Each structure stands twice: as C-alpha cells, then as structure tokens.
Amino acid sequence: MLQDRKANGALAGASRRADFPHYGTPPNLPWLSYLPRSAVAGDASMYLDAELQALSRYLAPSQHEQDQIHRIIGQVGALIERVVPYSPQLIGPHRTGLALAHSNVSLLLRYDDVPRSLDNSRRPSATRPQIKEAHMNLLRRVESALQATELFNGLVKLQGKRRPFLEARHQPTGLLLNFRCDEGVPVLTEYLQGYSEEYPALRPLYTAARTLLEAHSLFGDSHASIEPDALALLVVAFLKTTHGRFPGYSRLGDQFLGFLQLYGMEVNLSSVGVAADPPGFFSIKTLRTPPTKEVEPAHLRGQRSLINAKHTAAVKGNRPASRRLCVQDPSHYMNNLGRSCTRVVEMQRVFAKAHERLVESLGDWDSQPKKESILKDGLHANFAELERFRRRMILSAHHAEGSYV
Structure with a gap:
C-alpha cells in the first residue's frame, strides 16, 4: 500500500497510546482498535x-496530524510570502473532507487573470499560452524560494504539461505538497465539499475503495490509474444511482458490496463513461440518437465530446487511450477526470475479486462468529508503511516544539 509518488507513505508503531489508539494491533488490522464492542454482538452485515x-476513522488524519499540517502550511506561507501575490490556500482532500492520513496537501497559488475577470460575453481561455506562462513563472519563483531552504532543498520539482504544478516534499515529515495556480478555489472542490455533506457514506466508501486499490498498486497517475477526485466521483455516482436501494441501519457493508459489484462486474468502464451530476452512465450507444432540441444540454454535449475522443483514439489505433477511464467532471463537462487511468481492466478485476472474497467472508461469519475481521479478506492491505509515516509526523512535531521522545 502507498507505493506511488502521489501517496506519502506512513508510520510504524507508536510509543504512546494517546498518539495511536490502535497501539498493539497487528500492522495489517490496525482499524480493529476503532471498532466498538457492540459490533461483535451483531450479525455479519x-x-x-x-x-x-x-x-475510515483509523485512516482519517488525527487532530495532531491536522495541527501539524496547518503548521507546515504556515511555514510554507512564510517562506514564499515575498514571491507570491497571495498566501497559499488549502484545496483538495484536506478541504473536501476526504483526506486520509497520508493524503498529499494541495495548495492554491491564486493568480488574478484580469481579462477573464471582466464581465464579457466570451471570456478568454484559462489555458491560453500567456496565462500558462504566467503560472509557470509564479511556480518557478515558489520553486526557487523553497529550494533555498533546508526544509525542501532538493525535494522540489515542476510537473505537468497540460496544467503545470509544483511538488515539494517536506523533508522532516516526508509530507508531499502540491502547488497549483488558479483564479480561486476550484469549482470541483466545492462540488466535492457538497457531496461529502450530502452523503455521509461517501467518505467510508471512498476510504475502503482507495485502500483496496493502493494495496494493489492501482491508485494515482504514476501507476496509470485512478486519481482521488475521479474515485470520489465514482462513489458519488454509485450513491446517486442507487439511492433508496439500501435502507435502514448498518447498510455500509451492503453499499460497499454494491459498489464493488457495479464497477467490478456490471459496467464495462473501458467503454462506458460515468457521470455524477446528473448521475448516470453514457456510451456510444446511449449518445447515438442526435439531440431533438436545437440546443443540446451542456452535460450531454460534454459526454458526446468525451466519448468521441475515445472513439477517435480507437480509430487511430491508440488502444490505451481508447480504453482509458472516463469520468465526467461535474464542474466542467468537457473534462475527463479519469484521463490518467489506462489500467481500467485491472482495476475492475480487483473490484470483482474483492467482492468475491467479501461475500465468502460474510458467509463464513455464521460458522466462525468470532472471526477477527471480515474486511481484511477483501482489502489484503498492509499498513506498516503508513504507521512509519505517522510516526515520523509525530517525531517531527516534537522536535519542532523542542521536546524529546
């Protein structure tokens, strides 16, 4: 787990129970210490x-870890304040409520694009060459400022061709920070904030799905697989399209099985696109009928464009591009958030196998009522690296405070 450069790693074994309530739990089952005693008396579901x-509780950043992250953001703000027009703003999973303990920290470097800010009927492109160059110049200034410090020296790198961004690894903790330029907080971030508030099941389902994929090295663009926003929207689309199908209490288990079944066995994600708003699935077949209205709805125009891109890639013989994951961005219908994922078939196999194992494990519960975990058979994850990362965060905080451990 956590082997890609988009993940930060983790920490092994704590010296204090107060810091790690899961103290003493085997590295591959640390979440069990967050399990209420009342759960043991229930049925398998x-x-x-x-x-x-x-x-979800185990993998959520602790208050101590959140405090440490905000301390680091404050450090970074002080280091770059002379080269940026505005203080960096927190965006990404730590703002949407979907952050895991090892999630990267995403920061916005606000840049005012004055021509786009004017109230014109046709606004200039946000990715036009001159604004892209302005963003690059700002990122280079931040890069130079961070490279000049012991905290980041040698651990800063410009990335991205379409939309450049800066990666910086915080040396004392190993925490990875991403810097991106924009006019303001991305609309997608606001969408995900809203989804998190509307669907309490989003976070635990996202956490389990991400853990499963990370355990099989199938998470993040460095593994040619799905990125956080796209995975979150797969969960949102599932929750919206199955609304009312899982009534009552203790339904998370059924929902997770439903998620694995849908995306592992029922929908061919190599040829079918996924939309969260409005929710549904789209393909060449569903979009074959031309629009009956003079003006086609924006989301359908976007879906037609995304599917046509896959079809064009197939015609040109670019099989990986033609079969890449397609997840429509609800904040920009022409944008495919699944673009990084070309290992769709492998991802679906992992979902299908996890579903099979969990069903078997649930069936074994009656004959083995004291079985320590049902979930472990589906995840097959090891958290030793995560524990090492968390321990490093603690030690760094103690050193920063002048304490000794």
Whole structure:
C-alpha cells in the first residue's frame, strides 16, 4: 500500500497510546482498535458496516496530524510570502473532507487573470499560452524560494504539461505538497465539499475503495490509474444511482458490496463513461440518437465530446487511450477526470475479486462468529508503511516544539 509518488507513505508503531489508539494491533488490522464492542454482538452485515466505519476513522488524519499540517502550511506561507501575490490556500482532500492520513496537501497559488475577470460575453481561455506562462513563472519563483531552504532543498520539482504544478516534499515529515495556480478555489472542490455533506457514506466508501486499490498498486497517475477526485466521483455516482436501494441501519457493508459489484462486474468502464451530476452512465450507444432540441444540454454535449475522443483514439489505433477511464467532471463537462487511468481492466478485476472474497467472508461469519475481521479478506492491505509515516509526523512535531521522545 502507498507505493506511488502521489501517496506519502506512513508510520510504524507508536510509543504512546494517546498518539495511536490502535497501539498493539497487528500492522495489517490496525482499524480493529476503532471498532466498538457492540459490533461483535451483531450479525455479519452489522460487523462489516462497523469495520468500514472503523477503517475510515483509523485512516482519517488525527487532530495532531491536522495541527501539524496547518503548521507546515504556515511555514510554507512564510517562506514564499515575498514571491507570491497571495498566501497559499488549502484545496483538495484536506478541504473536501476526504483526506486520509497520508493524503498529499494541495495548495492554491491564486493568480488574478484580469481579462477573464471582466464581465464579457466570451471570456478568454484559462489555458491560453500567456496565462500558462504566467503560472509557470509564479511556480518557478515558489520553486526557487523553497529550494533555498533546508526544509525542501532538493525535494522540489515542476510537473505537468497540460496544467503545470509544483511538488515539494517536506523533508522532516516526508509530507508531499502540491502547488497549483488558479483564479480561486476550484469549482470541483466545492462540488466535492457538497457531496461529502450530502452523503455521509461517501467518505467510508471512498476510504475502503482507495485502500483496496493502493494495496494493489492501482491508485494515482504514476501507476496509470485512478486519481482521488475521479474515485470520489465514482462513489458519488454509485450513491446517486442507487439511492433508496439500501435502507435502514448498518447498510455500509451492503453499499460497499454494491459498489464493488457495479464497477467490478456490471459496467464495462473501458467503454462506458460515468457521470455524477446528473448521475448516470453514457456510451456510444446511449449518445447515438442526435439531440431533438436545437440546443443540446451542456452535460450531454460534454459526454458526446468525451466519448468521441475515445472513439477517435480507437480509430487511430491508440488502444490505451481508447480504453482509458472516463469520468465526467461535474464542474466542467468537457473534462475527463479519469484521463490518467489506462489500467481500467485491472482495476475492475480487483473490484470483482474483492467482492468475491467479501461475500465468502460474510458467509463464513455464521460458522466462525468470532472471526477477527471480515474486511481484511477483501482489502489484503498492509499498513506498516503508513504507521512509519505517522510516526515520523509525530517525531517531527516534537522536535519542532523542542521536546524529546
């Protein structure tokens, strides 16, 4: 787990129970210490539900870790204040509520694009060459400022061709920071904030799905796989299209199984696109009929464009591009958030296999009522590296405070 450069790593074994309530739990089952005692007396469905909640609590950043992240952001703000027009703003998973303990920290470098800010009927492109160059210049200034410090020296790198960004690894903790330029907080971030508030199941389902994929080195663009926003929208689309199908309490287990079944066995993600708003699936077949209205709805125009791009790639013999994941961006219908994922078939196989294992494990519960975990058979994850990362965060905080451990 956590082997790609987009993930930060983690920490092994804590010296204090107060810092790690899962102290003493085996590295591959640390979430069990977050399991309420009442869950043991329930049936298999209730127990799996409780395990998913426990996994989400275990992987959520602790208050100590959140404080450390905000301290580092404050450090960075002070280091670059002379080269940026505005202080960096927190965006990404730490703002949407979907951050895991090892999630990267995404920061916005606000840049005022004056021509786009004017109230014109046709606004200039946000990716036109001159604004892209302005963003690059700002990122280079930040890069130079961070390279000049012991905290980041040698650990800063410009990335990205379409939309450049800066990666900086915080040396004391190993935390990875991403810097991106824009006029303001991305609209997608606001969408995900809203989804998180509307669907309480989003976070635990996202956490379990991401953990599963990371355990199989199938998460992040460096593994040619799905990125955080796209995975979150897969969960949102599932929750919206199955609304009302899982009533009552303790339904998280059934929902996770439904998610794995949908994306592992029922939908061919190599040829079918996924939309969260409005929710649904689209393909060449669903978009074959031309629009009956003079003006086609924006989301359908976007879907037609995304599917046509896949079709064009197939005609040109670019098989990986033709089969890449397609997840429509609800904040920009022409944008495919699944672009990085070309290992769609492998991802679906992992979902299908996890579903099979979890069904078997649930069936075994009656004959093995004291089985320590149902979820472990589906995840096959090891958290030793995560524990090492978390320990490093603690030690760094103690050193920063002048304490000794």
